[in-house]
Structures are given as C-alpha cells and as structure tokens.
Amino acid sequence: MFRYIIQLNQVPDYSTFSLRTKILEKHIYYSIYAMFVELINPETRLCAIDGTALRNSKYDSEAKSGKGTRLGYYKGYKLHCIAAVSDIIIPLVFDLTTANVYDNQVSDLLYETKIYNPFLILADAAYDSVEWFEIASSLEFNLLTDINMRKAKSTESFADKRYENALFLQSPIGLKLYKNRLKIEQLFSVLKGLYNLENSRLYGQARYERHIKWVLLAYLIDEFNKKQQGIKTRKYPWNL
Incomplete structure (x- = not known):
C-alpha cells in the first residue's frame, strides 16, 4: 500500500x-x-489531550530544557496530542514543540480537533484554565480537567467554568469518565516502547518532527490492519 x-x-x-x-x-x-x-473510524465523542517528554542529546542546539511530570528537568522536545479514547486509542491531531512549551500553550489543537466532533475532551490539571474552557465552549464541546488549585484555598473561589468543572469532576459520572484520560498515557507508552517514539540520535526539531510523523502513521496503519483482521486485543501483529 x-x-x-x-x-x-x-x-x-x-x-x-x-x-x-x-x-x-x-x-x-x-x-x-x-x-x-x-x-x-474510531468513536471520537470521548477524547483526551496530553503531552509527553521526548529527551534528546544535550548537544542538540535546537532542543530546549523543560520539566516532565516523571522525568523532572530534561532537554529535548514534547509531543502534544489529542486522541480518541472510547473504543480504540487513536491519535487524531498532534504537534511537536520544544520541551519548554507548557501543555496549555497548544490550544490550536482544540480547533484542529473540531472536525472530529468530540463531545468531551479529558485533560490533566495543566489544562485547567479559563482560556481553555472558553475555547472549548466556543467550539461547542466540553472540557473536563483535573483541578489545579494554584494558590486558591478552595474551589469556591474559581471562575464560572472552572468551578463547574471542579463540581462535575467530583461527581460519580465525572470520576468515571475521567478514568479514561489514562488511555492517552497508555498510547504514549506503546509509542515509546514499540515504535521508538523517543529517539535521542536525531538532531534538530525538523528531523524529530519527521520521525514523529512516521511513527504516528505507522501506528495508524497497524491499527487499520488490526481492524481489517478482526484483532481486538492490544497486541500488535509482531506480538501475536
């Protein structure tokens, strides 16, 4: 093909x-x-957004220093992605930035996702901001994030959208839906473990971006082949 x-x-x-x-x-x-x-043709009504650290050589002049949740400080890049997480985990839109770009600085991905008509996008506390809730509302879908208290003593002091989010997150249905956010972390683990997503031998953002594009396309092709063959497990063709 x-x-x-x-x-x-x-x-x-x-x-x-x-x-x-x-x-x-x-x-x-x-x-x-x-x-x-x-x-x-994944079910796209429920999606999740997250970023994952991609370490690179300290000699890469284009790479920047950033802080990862698990890695701490590192030098390299960051893959930001919105993925469908209902039935099968499919990356829909993505962007590669240097590591110093915060997760909530890639709001353009929300606009790109609109064509897939999501109903709810799940995110961690890094995306808990008035700006993101306003963008989601303007695009006519919902955003559910973990709570970022910052310097607030309680959620009572939150602005309208953030307060509504905090209330819904703590409800039984909110908690149940939010558990699906972990699936995008599972996606990153698969991409790093089986597809060599993180490649420290690549120098320069353009080369790293090219690598990322082909990794994600290879993942999609494998998922397409699995669907054609009726394979419903999370194993991949070379592991069956």
Missing part, C-alpha cells in the same frame, strides 16, 4: 526513497493521515 501511495513500482534505493518521502511529507502527509483515521 505504501509503495502505491508514493507511486513506486519496486523497492527504491535510499536517495529515491528519501526524495519521495520528503515530497510526501510536504504535500500529502496529513491527507493520508486523515484517510487512515477515517478508515479506522
């Missing part, structure tokens, strides 16, 4: 393959990505 997409009749040498893939990335990568999402 891949050879057909890039219009090759046989396996090419490296230079030809590199040239074709660069053309593919520049002109039709996102169309192909969206096509596979459509073929997989």
Whole structure:
C-alpha cells in the first residue's frame, strides 16, 4: 500500500526513497493521515489531550530544557496530542514543540480537533484554565480537567467554568469518565516502547518532527490492519 501511495513500482534505493518521502511529507502527509483515521473510524465523542517528554542529546542546539511530570528537568522536545479514547486509542491531531512549551500553550489543537466532533475532551490539571474552557465552549464541546488549585484555598473561589468543572469532576459520572484520560498515557507508552517514539540520535526539531510523523502513521496503519483482521486485543501483529 505504501509503495502505491508514493507511486513506486519496486523497492527504491535510499536517495529515491528519501526524495519521495520528503515530497510526501510536504504535500500529502496529513491527507493520508486523515484517510487512515477515517478508515479506522474510531468513536471520537470521548477524547483526551496530553503531552509527553521526548529527551534528546544535550548537544542538540535546537532542543530546549523543560520539566516532565516523571522525568523532572530534561532537554529535548514534547509531543502534544489529542486522541480518541472510547473504543480504540487513536491519535487524531498532534504537534511537536520544544520541551519548554507548557501543555496549555497548544490550544490550536482544540480547533484542529473540531472536525472530529468530540463531545468531551479529558485533560490533566495543566489544562485547567479559563482560556481553555472558553475555547472549548466556543467550539461547542466540553472540557473536563483535573483541578489545579494554584494558590486558591478552595474551589469556591474559581471562575464560572472552572468551578463547574471542579463540581462535575467530583461527581460519580465525572470520576468515571475521567478514568479514561489514562488511555492517552497508555498510547504514549506503546509509542515509546514499540515504535521508538523517543529517539535521542536525531538532531534538530525538523528531523524529530519527521520521525514523529512516521511513527504516528505507522501506528495508524497497524491499527487499520488490526481492524481489517478482526484483532481486538492490544497486541500488535509482531506480538501475536
């Protein structure tokens, strides 16, 4: 299928393959990505957003220092992603930034997700901000985040949207829905463990972004093949 997409009749040498893939990335990568999402046809009413740390060499002049939840301070990049988390876990939209970009600075992903018509997007406390709730409301979907107290003594002092979020999160249905947020962390674990998402040998943001794109597309192709074969486990073809 891949050879057909890039219009090759046989396996090419490296230079030809590199040239074709660069053309593919520049002109039709996102169309192909969206096509596979459509073929997989995941349930997109429930989604989750998160970012994951991607460490890189200290000699990469384009990489920046940031702080990860588990890693602490590190130098590298960060993958931000919104994924469908209802039936199967499918990354819908994504962005790669340097590690010093905070999770709540990538609100453009909310706008990109609108085409998938989500009903609820789950997020951790880093996204608990008035701006994010207002954007979600303007796009006619809901945002449910963990509570970021900052310097507040109680949720009673929160602004309208943040207060409503805190109340719903503590309700039985809110707690049940929010458990699905962990699925996007499971996605990152799979991508790092099986697809080599984190690659410290790559220098420069453009190269790292190219690597990320092909990793995510490979994951989608595997999920598509699993669906075609009726495989419903989380195992992948090479582990069956």
